[in-house]
């Protein structure tokens with residue numbers, strides 16, 4: 001049996017008045033693989049623990065197969081949890097660990113056949129007589145999976161189950177988890193802060209920020225139509241380029257987006273999306289360009305919909321199969337707070353005060369440039385403190401990262417022609433909400 005899990009306006013406050021999960025609503029279909037994705041501290045594990053019954057729900061309703069379940073005991077929910085730290089009993093062999101839930105459920109019954117069947121499914125028959133200390137990290141996680149599967153639960157709840165493993169093993173086990181949960185057809189809620197993991201595993205991905213659901217959709221739709229700048233920046237590698245822009249829409253001239261020293265001229269006749277930008281005339285916006293929206297090429301080789309700009313090579317990251325080229329185009333990056341800020345703002349300020357000479361030089365260099373635009377949740381909010389540094393601030397030089405083939409011959413300091421494909425242009429307003437493209441342009445993607 002597999003379960004439908006619904007959360008209706010669910011909130012959690014550990015301290016009175018401070019919601020770490022804020023009115024979350026989600027409907028997870030039977031057999032679905034849903035990933036909860038977000039930066040550290042955004043409330044992912046709390047949501048999972050509320051579903052498991054390990055944490056009380058402060059407000060709102062949890063429904064299991066349509067039945068109110070807020071007050072059900074964890075054991076009555078028939079769910080199995082898999083944790084990051086594997087949580088195996090050190091004094092039990094793998095056989096003992098996997099069979100443990102069966103012995104609790106039906107004491108006196110022979111758990112052997114089911115343990116053997118589970119071990120076969122996971123390919124760990126030869127590990128059954130070893131203790132956890134005699135297993136590698138990946139093997140331990142397989143045993144932990146075995147313990148979760150053996151009871152044939154109605155749902156799996158997985159809390160960063162792979163984050164203690166190295167990259168190669170992680171991607172291997174990721175594929176195993178995907179195959180296994182699909183074979184079993186059991187509803188799975190999987191927590192991670194790793195967007196690549198979320199994109200490769202989930203039927204749908206739910207992106208959380210500060211306890212608030214930002215967007216839920218298929219990996220393809222959250223990538224192609226991020227609802228706001230936070231989702232756009234959190235999903236995709238290399239990270240989307242986010243630049244400050246200003247919409248220019250003179251009555252008798254071509255419409256363009258000013259990027260500081262350069263501009264993107266919108267081709268005529270204007271597409272519907274670009275016509276919609278006219279109302280933003282004179283306003284600051286955030287331009288989002290994923291690396292596939294830009295290529296290194298001369299203006300003469302522009303295809304329809306591509307417009308030229310140029311950039312100064314400031315840094316190159318050799319990745320083997322490709323090179324990430326960091327260009328300075330004279331534009332200002334937009335900063336998205338909370339992207340991966342595991343520390344409270346106060347701690348960051350303290351670290352800043354205690355910063356190294358290099359930090360101070362960086363700060364001074366930063367101050368020489370115009371300050372980056374910070375996306376506000378509420379545009380009327382005052383900004384009493386400087387924004388916490390984010391991954392964007394600590395980014396390598398350049399304001400625009402472009403992918404290229406590894407054989408490209410570029411040197412630092414070269415001025416290089418670039419073509420921007422406006423079909424892949426995102427425009428967000430000052431609150432960070434996407435204004436272009438409009439949803440209707442990609443009708444096969446739900447939002």
Ligand SMILES: Nc1ncnc2c1ncn2[C@@H]1O[C@H](COP(=O)(O)OP(=O)(O)OP(=O)(O)O)[C@@H](O)[C@H]1O
Nearest residue numbers: 014015020038039040041042043044045046047193
């Ligand atoms: N028992 C608790 N008492 C008080 N605050 C808590 C408790 N558990 C979690 N919190 C706080 O609730 C917020 C959400 O925590 P949670 O563990 O759900 O986040 P998360 O997104 O899973 O983070 P991570 O990826 O780092 O595990 C955090 O600010 C955390 O400090």
